[in-house]
Amino acid sequence: MTALPIAGRAHVRRAAGRLIADDRRAVVLMVLLNALAAVAGLAGPWLLGRIIDTVTGGRASVTAVDQLALAILLCTVAQIVLARSALAVGYRFGERTAARVRERFLDRALALPAAVIERVPAGDLTARGTGDVGAVASTMRDAIPEVLIAAVQALFVLVAVFLLDPLLGGVALLGLSAIPVATRWYLRRARTAYLAEGAAGSVLADELASTIAGTRTVEALGLQKRRLLVADAAIAQARRTRLRTLFLRSVLFPVVDVSYVVPVVAVLLVGGGLYINGSLTLGAVAACALYLRQLAVPLDAILIWLEQLQSSGASFARVEGLAAIPRAVVTERTPPADDRIEVRGVRYAYEGDRDVLHGVDLTVRPGERLALVGPSGAGKSTLGRLLAGVDRPRAGTLTVGGVAIAGLPPDLLRRQVVLVTQEHHVFRDAVRDNLTLAAPDASDDDLRAALAVVGADWADELPDGLDTPLGGAGLTLNGAQAQQLALARVVLADPHTVVLDEATALLDPTTARAAERSLAAVLHDRTVIAIAHRLQTAHDADRVAVMAAGRLVELGTHDELVAAGGTYADLWRTWHG
Numbered sequence: 314m315t316a317l318p319i320a321g322r323a324h325v326r327r328a329a330g331r332l333i334a335d336d337r338r339a340v341v342l343m344v345l346l347n348a349l350a351a352v353a354g355l356a357g358p359w360l361l362g363r364i365i366d367t368v369t370g371g372r373a374s375v376t377a378v379d380q381l382a383l384a385i386l387l388c389t390v391a392q393i394v395l396a397r398s399a400l401a402v403g404y405r406f407g408e409r410t411a412a413r414v415r416e417r418f419l420d421r422a423l424a425l426p427a428a429v430i431e432r433v434p435a436g437d438l439t440a441r442g443t444g445d446v447g448a449v450a451s452t453m454r455d456a457i458p459e460v461l462i463a464a465v466q467a468l469f470v471l472v473a474v475f476l477l478d479p480l481l482g483g484v485a486l487l488g489l490s491a492i493p494v495a496t497r498w499y500l501r502r503a504r505t506a507y508l509a510e511g512a513a514g515s516v517l518a519d520e521l522a523s524t525i526a527g528t529r530t531v532e533a534l535g536l537q538k539r540r541l542l543v544a545d546a547a548i549a550q551a552r553r554t555r556l557r558t559l560f561l562r563s564v565l566f567p568v569v570d571v572s573y574v575v576p577v578v579a580v581l582l583v584g585g586g587l588y589i590n591g592s593l594t595l596g597a598v599a600a601c602a603l604y605l606r607q608l609a610v611p612l613d614a615i616l617i618w619l620e621q622l623q624s625s626g627a628s629f630a631r632v633e634g635l636a637a638i639p640r641a642v643v644t645e646r647t648p649p650a651d652d653r654i655e656v657r658g659v660r661y662a663y664e665g666d667r668d669v670l671h672g673v674d675l676t677v678r679p680g681e682r683l684a685l686v687g688p689s690g691a692g693k694s695t696l697g698r699l700l701a702g703v704d705r706p707r708a709g710t711l712t713v714g715g716v717a718i719a720g721l722p723p724d725l726l727r728r729q730v731v732l733v734t735q736e737h738h739v740f741r742d743a744v745r746d747n748l749t750l751a752a753p754d755a756s757d758d759d760l761r762a763a764l765a766v767v768g769a770d771w772a773d774e775l776p777d778g779l780d781t782p783l784g785g786a787g788l789t790l791n792g793a794q795a796q797q798l799a800l801a802r803v804v805l806a807d808p809h810t811v812v813l814d815e816a817t818a819l820l821d822p823t824t825a826r827a828a829e830r831s832l833a834a835v836l837h838d839r840t841v842i843a844i845a846h847r848l849q850t851a852h853d854a855d856r857v858a859v860m861a862a863g864r865l866v867e868l869g870t871h872d873e874l875v876a877a878g879g880t881y882a883d884l885w886r887t888w889h890g
């Protein structure tokens with residue numbers, strides 16, 4: 314199993330920037346409304362300072378004080394209205410952006426090549442698609458608007474203090490200096506810690522999912538204790554990583570809380586001195602102190618969200634990690650010239666450059682039945698997947714009618730080659746939707762005809778006909794019926810070539826016989842490449858290709874190969890006892 318990639322910091326920053334830029338009008342409006350709200354909010358302490366100066370200057374008249382008080386009231390109302398409007402614009406921006414994150418993840422997950430999905434732990438993809446996407450979406454909805462708003466407010470408050478008195482502004486900044494130091498310490502450690510927390514969550518989800526999926530096996534083999542130990546280890550790791558992030562938070566927050574009080578005290582002390590000196594009015598000192606008290610609110614908001622930004626930054630890196638996986642690219646636009654499949658110098662590696670196929674050459678003749686035989690691990694299934702376009706070769710070419718098989722678009726590919734294995738997925742959907750996957754334009758009559766070809770009599774007695782839901786609360790198909798449904802899909806896709814890989818291996822003997830009949834009906838008039846585990850299949854085939862250790866070692870008819878006295882002849886003798 315290979316883990317899914319994680320996006321680097323630069324990629325995450327660019328992706329976040331793009332999300333904001335995609336809705337830039339909302340962002341500009343949000344900042345503008347909020348800047349106006351901040352200006353209205355700043356007027357309050359300044360007007361209060363004016364009242365103090367008017368009263369202490371002995372020039373107080375009731376009308377002047379009333380007018381100033383009324384102005385404070387108006388500014389407060391304006392601030393509330395503007396700030397609420399900014400928040401409303403922000404939340405709408407957040408909801409739209411969250412929806413885009415979800416859609417993009419789904420698009421990317423659906424575009425992952427089948428080979429990649431098979432190789433990554435299922436829990437990882439699920440955890441990214443649920444927990445991580447959820448964390449990013451809620452950050453976009455709540456954190457980004459609030460952080461933007463708080464940043465504008467904090468900036469305006471500081472500018473106001475500097476405008477009132479630059480010296481007091483400097484003192485305030487000095488008093489706040491512990492915050493960036495503590496934040497830097499936190500940020501340096503937080504990404505790694507939150508990534509570890511996310512990874513531990515994925516492992517836990519994966520372990521639980523695989524225990525649930527294998528419940529019967531676990532029960533049958535008495536593996537409960539072993540699975541519990543595995544789950545315990547995953548839970549312990551999840552707990553360790555959570556404690557680490559908790560520790561980081563428990564250092565940051567107390568330092569920050571104390572840092573809010575320091576500048577207020579410093580400004581009152583220094584401002585008091587300046588007032589006694591006569592270089593500053595009492596009103597200005599009071600206004601500065603009030604501003605700095607106000608500063609705690611936006612700074613607190615930024616720091617609280619910073620924590621969420623960090624954890625969701627790690628989530629975003631996991632969500633964006635999918636972008637690093639090359640999509641299944643369509644390189645061929647022209648339909649193949651004919652049905653001939655050519656394999657030339659094909660090499661394939663599951664991991665790195667450790668080849669499991671070492672230069673395979675093969676021509677599949679249209680209409681023939683070709684059996685692929687060889688010992689376990691020889692590379693038969695791997696070649697079968699390449700022939701069906703599920704995977705691309707690392708080197709060499711696999712073509713049908715002159716075009717690369719894996720480069721064909723899905724609708725064209727399924728009319729050329731289809732892989733039939735023992736795994737038949739029944740989607741939780743109506744029978745009709747389960748079938749039209751293979752032929753979106755097929756009519757109900759086509760679907761019924763396809764079910765009839767594979768001998769699916771049960772389909773005639775469905776309670777709601779083709780609308781009958783399958784899986785979940787709907788009808789549950791048994792193994793043979795599920796296979797017939799899969800074979801009906803093949804009939805509908807109507808490929809000229811079918812690759813069979815252990816198509817009936819899992820069925821019991823009675824069902825297998827019925828399944829063989831269905832299969833025979835599907836294979837009629839098509840080229841068949843059968844990965845043969847029973848040599849009887851090879852005996853009945855037109856030609857036999859023998860594989861050993863990733864190489865094609867023999868090719869010919871059954872009789873020719875038996876007469877040649879090589880690998881196949883040995884296999885045949887052993888099988889015949």
Ligand SMILES: Nc1ncnc2c1ncn2[C@@H]1O[C@H](COP(=O)(O)OP(=O)(O)OP(=O)(O)O)[C@@H](O)[C@H]1O
Binds near residue numbers: 691694695
């Ligand atoms: N998903 C995978 N990841 C890594 N290596 C793999 C994977 N699948 C197969 N292999 C390796 O590739 C080689 C060829 O395997 P393949 O399944 O194609 O052989 P096979 O001839 O079909 O064997 P069998 O008859 O047992 O199915 C083997 O060494 C196998 O271990």
